[in-house]
Amino acid sequence: MTKSETIKTQLKNLHLSALSANLDEVVTVAETQKLSYLELIRMLLEKEINHRKLTDMQKRTKQARLPLEFNLDHYDFSVPNGLEKQQLNQLRELSWLEQNFNIILMGPSGTGKTYIAAGLCFDAIDKGYRAYFKTMEELVKILKMKDHTRKAAVEYQRIMKSHLLVIDDIMMFPVTPQDALAFFNLINELHERVSLIITTNKSPKEWSQVLKDEVLTTALLDRILYHCEIVKLQGKSYRMENRKTIFKKKII
Numbered sequence: 001m002t003k004s005e006t007i008k009t010q011l012k013n014l015h016l017s018a019l020s021a022n023l024d025e026v027v028t029v030a031e032t033q034k035l036s037y038l039e040l041i042r043m044l045l046e047k048e049i050n051h052r053k054l055t056d057m058q059k060r061t062k063q064a065r066l067p068l069e070f071n072l073d074h075y076d077f078s079v080p081n082g083l084e085k086q087q088l089n090q091l092r093e094l095s096w097l098e099q100n101f102n103i104i105l106m107g108p109s110g111t112g113k114t115y116i117a118a119g120l121c122f123d124a125i126d127k128g129y130r131a132y133f134k135t136m137e138e139l140v141k142i143l144k145m146k147d148h149t150r151k152a153a154v155e156y157q158r159i160m161k162s163h164l165l166v167i168d169d170i171m172m173f174p175v176t177p178q179d180a181l182a183f184f185n186l187i188n189e190l191h192e193r194v195s196l197i198i199t200t201n202k203s204p205k206e207w208s209q210v211l212k213d214e215v216l217t218t219a220l221l222d223r224i225l226y227h228c229e230i231v232k233l234q235g236k237s238y239r240m241e242n243r244k245t246i247f248k249k250k251i252i
Contacts, residue, residue, distance in 0.1 A: 018051030019044050060125045063158065066133050072119035081111045082234045088116070091231075092123050097164060102196040102224055106203065107233030113199035117166045120197055124164045131164035139167060140175060143182040165190065166197040171210040180211045184220050191223045198224070 011020035105113040124131040145152035208217035
């Protein structure tokens, strides 16, 4: 076994996989450019650090369970929905996340609520935050099963340790009194500790119609709206305006 192979084996044993993979390349560069030993070590460590950062981000992105569309760099400002470019850029700076602020994206279906929420979630992940994307339905299932299945328990613990939780389509479907109480208890636990992004097509005043409990709804809103920015979106559905067809256009 050559010295290079021995070192690579030692690096793998130390779980320095990127350093091992880039050893020959970096050593060749160092020899060609006559770099110092310290510069050689710096380059190797930089390769390992960048690899770990990328791996960690990929892991957190996968765990976030984002929808297919989430890259706000591709946001289409030509479709008016009430959100200005300056406002979106300000949201993307994430200063509100550092202050434990909540964001509510409210408006009709198809106006970009989910896309914006997922995009902000990805931006948070990109900056090193632990962020998760859940529909209201998924969240209710996790709360219902967390004491019965390992998968739900793991998901629940991730949420509790997160910096940001996106709740998509909140209050779209009726929930049982037990589920409503469990949801309130979750929000109460996260209050002023974890930021929320909520998407909804109902105004907060309409939430009581879904929860069927005005007292619980008032307590829930009290916690969510305490430090919160409400972004009201409007306009026609982007999906309906840009829907595709399987039929070819007739040529007259």
